[in-house]
Amino acid sequence: MVSFIHFATLASVAAICATALENAAVYRFGERNTQSQAVLLSQMDSIYNLADEFDVSDFYELGKLDNVEALGVGKSKACDRKDNNQLVIIVNGVDEPQAFFEHIKPVILVESKDDRSSYKFRSFLSRLPSQMKELNPNLNLSKLSSHISILGQNTNRALFETWSKVFHDKEHDSISLFWGEISSNYEGSHFSKRSLEIISDEEFINELTQLEFLLKNELVTSNDKIIVNLQSLTTIYEKTGEHSQAYQTCKKLLGKLIISLVENSAKYDSTVVVMPLQQQLITMKINDDSKQELSVAKRDSYSVFASANGCFSSQEDCLDSTSTCSGHGLCSKVGKCWKCVCSATQDSSTGRTTKWTGASCQKKDVSAETNLFLWTTVVLLFVFAAGVKLLISCGNEELPGVLIAATVPTKKTM
Structure with a gap:
């Protein structure tokens, strides 16, 4: 009987995996977001487009593009990014990626197929930090937390000292303080007090407070590359389900917070990649280099x-x-x-x-x-x-x- 139940559980999960996959969505902010409609690109064309955007195209053969126009999708030649920090936010576990932001449409929809090629885009994102560093030996890779990595020309020790004091000092409950401020800012205008009180997932609260603290405060130097990998929505989905109030509220709150931080920011050249529920969580593969990298995250x-x-x-x-x-x-x-x-x-x-x-x-x-x-x-x-x-x-x-x-x-x- 136990074996039958175990088999039935695996079969049900496999059946969910076999359903039609949602397409991942890529959003860009600033001068580059000039398209009225999203363009559907294949897995490889999406990789080539983002590889060129993030300056890691040396790892890929751009001559193998399925669509020669894919390389320029969502890009503006008039946009000068020399003085901006490059920000990449990856949001995992969204039920409808192309509707993640209420009033902003994605520039690229990454075609998802139920075959072996469907993991290539996720694999590209997971290797992105290491590839950025490998092509630019002057960059030092620093891991602030399990969610946030920074590649910079100069290691900002003040940032790490501040981060350690704020988020790793057990005597000061900074996360609760920051979460209280976020809740009060959104209570009434966007969310009811009762809906915000439902949010209790520790990982989600940590992600939101760390993201807001980093982007609102002047903590990074110029030309830094910031990579944020948010995974808490998937955890909430597994606990409560796709149609639960907790999941829907957290998803909406995360979208509004990201918009408030990056939409009108002239400091960050921002790209948000939203991954659907059916696709794997992204694990950032980072090559360790103890002599060059500084990390205050708890491993x-x-x-x-x-x-x-x-x-x-x-x-x-x-x-x-x-x-x-x-x-x-x-x-x-x-x-x-x-x-x-x-x-x-x-x-x-x-x-x-x-x-x-x-x-x-x-x-x-x-x-x-x-x-x-x-x-x-x-x-x-x-x-x-x-x-x-x-x-x-x-x-x-x-x-x-x-x-x-x-x-x-x-x-x-x-």
């Missing part, structure tokens, strides 16, 4: 405790160790550990559906074909054996009396 002590059977202690370990489940599934919590829950993929050209299995969904699942072949063979062997036995029994059976009498030889008299 997680998670370790892979049973990777041989595909069981991991955290989602980050699962994503990193399985290469995002080989692009064929989701890292989901099953029981007490994180595992790859595989989903079927469909070839758009042939229409053929392929199922995957293995600890990292790396093997084609041929169990259905194997079972069909096995049981067909067993049935045929049974039929053959039954036929042989029938023939043998027919040969050994005595003839009826009439036939026996007819076959008894008669003695002729001379």
Whole structure:
């Protein structure tokens, strides 16, 4: 019974993964946001566009563009970014990415497909900090927290001292103070007091307070590149569901806060990438360099405790160790550990559906074909054996009396 329930749970999660995927959405602010409608680009064209935007195009072959005009989507030649800081905010776990901001439309919709290529865009984002640093050895990568990374020409020690004092000093409950200010600013005009009181997720509150503190205060130097990876919406979705008031309120509040911080800011050249619920969380892959990098973030002590059977202690370990489940599934919590829950993929050209299995969904699942072949063979062997036995029994059976009498030889008299 337990095995059946476990199987049913995996099957239900896999069924969710097999549903149609929402497209990721890319928003740009300032002079570059001049488009009236979003442009739908393929996975690779979206990567080339952002790689050129973030100055990491050396890692990609731009000659392989599916659409030659994709490189210029959402960009303005008149926009001078030399004096601006580059800000990239990645928001994971949004049910409708293209409607994340109420009055602003995305410039790019990243086409999502239920096949192996669907992980390429996420993989590009996860490697972005390391690629930026690799192409510019003068940049020092600093990790303020699990959510915020900064690449700068000069390590801003004042920033780290301030950050450590504000967010890591246990004697001062700064996060509660900042959260109270945010709540009071949005109470009444956008949210009721009751809806804000519902928000209690610690990770979400930490993300919002850290993001606002960094962008509102003059803490970064010029030409810094700031990468923010927000994951708390996915956690809230897993706890409360997509249609819950808590999830919808947190999503709306996060959107309004980001808009207030970056829409009219001349200091930041801002790009917001909104990832849908069905796609994987993004794990920022950062190459450690203890001599050049400074970090005040508390590092997680998670370790892979049973990777041989595909069981991991955290989602980050699962994503990193399985290469995002080989692009064929989701890292989901099953029981007490994180595992790859595989989903079927469909070839758009042939229409053929392929199922995957293995600890990292790396093997084609041929169990259905194997079972069909096995049981067909067993049935045929049974039929053959039954036929042989029938023939043998027919040969050994005595003839009826009439036939026996007819076959008894008669003695002729001379």
